[in-house]
Amino acid sequence: MNVQYFLTQVAIQAAGGTLMVVASWYLLKNDFLRYFFQRPVEPAKDDKAPLLQLRLQAHERMIVFVERLNPANLFIRVYEQGIPAAELQARILNEVRTEYQHNVSQQLYINAESWNVLRKLKEDTIAMINNAIGTLPPDASGKDLSRLVLEHVAGIAENPYDLTVELIKQDIHQLF
Known part of the structure; x- marks a missing residue:
């Protein structure tokens, strides 16, 4: 088994996972914040x-x-x-x-x-x-x-x- 090939595959997988986590965070950030830090709604x-x-x-x-x-x-x-x-x-x-x-x-x-x-x-x-x-x-x-x-x-x-x-x-x- 080639160590260099293995490390390249790990780096590619880690970069893809990191990219998915960052993209998911930006898409769902408002929902997470609203769910965990709900403020009382003031009437308009x-x-x-x-x-x-x-x-x-x-x-x-x-x-x-x-x-x-x-x-x-x-x-x-x-x-x-x-x-x-x-x-x-x-x-x-x-x-x-x-x-x-x-x-x-x-x-x-x-x-x-x-x-x-x-x-x-x-x-x-x-x-x-x-x-x-x-x-x-x-x-x-x-x-x-x-x-x-x-x-x-x-x-x-x-x-x-x-x-x-x-x-x-x-x-x-x-x-x-």
């Missing part, structure tokens, strides 16, 4: 974009809710010519409660303080309608009820509906 900043969109939509819906709750808009939507005050009261209360129930899930996306203000505004609107109907005679018309409520709202120094819309706008500006 774009992951919050859908939540921001939901929050903006909730604020938009709350502004619409306040505008629909405003007696000036509420009477325009619900009032019919010649309707008795008691029937108008029932329709208004139904409308307010329906609007509230339709938007109740939006509290997930808005500030708790703003939601409490919205809920109080709804309750105050109901109380205002009920108090106004209590001061009218039993045979009063819907026109009398609407006039009394609108005069009451006009007499308030700072319109609570406008203040609530401003509060919601402030919440929106805090998001950015």
Whole structure:
């Protein structure tokens, strides 16, 4: 057996093996490092974009809710010519409660303080309608009820509906 031939074959085999190991390392290096040195995955900043969109939509819906709750808009939507005050009261209360129930899930996306203000505004609107109907005679018309409520709202120094819309706008500006 020739020693020189043997050493040449060993060198060729060693070079081929080394070349295979180096090529494999470069191909699989990222997988090895990821497997052995895993880092906790941080959410990308774009992951919050859908939540921001939901929050903006909730604020938009709350502004619409306040505008629909405003007696000036509420009477325009619900009032019919010649309707008795008691029937108008029932329709208004139904409308307010329906609007509230339709938007109740939006509290997930808005500030708790703003939601409490919205809920109080709804309750105050109901109380205002009920108090106004209590001061009218039993045979009063819907026109009398609407006039009394609108005069009451006009007499308030700072319109609570406008203040609530401003509060919601402030919440929106805090998001950015």
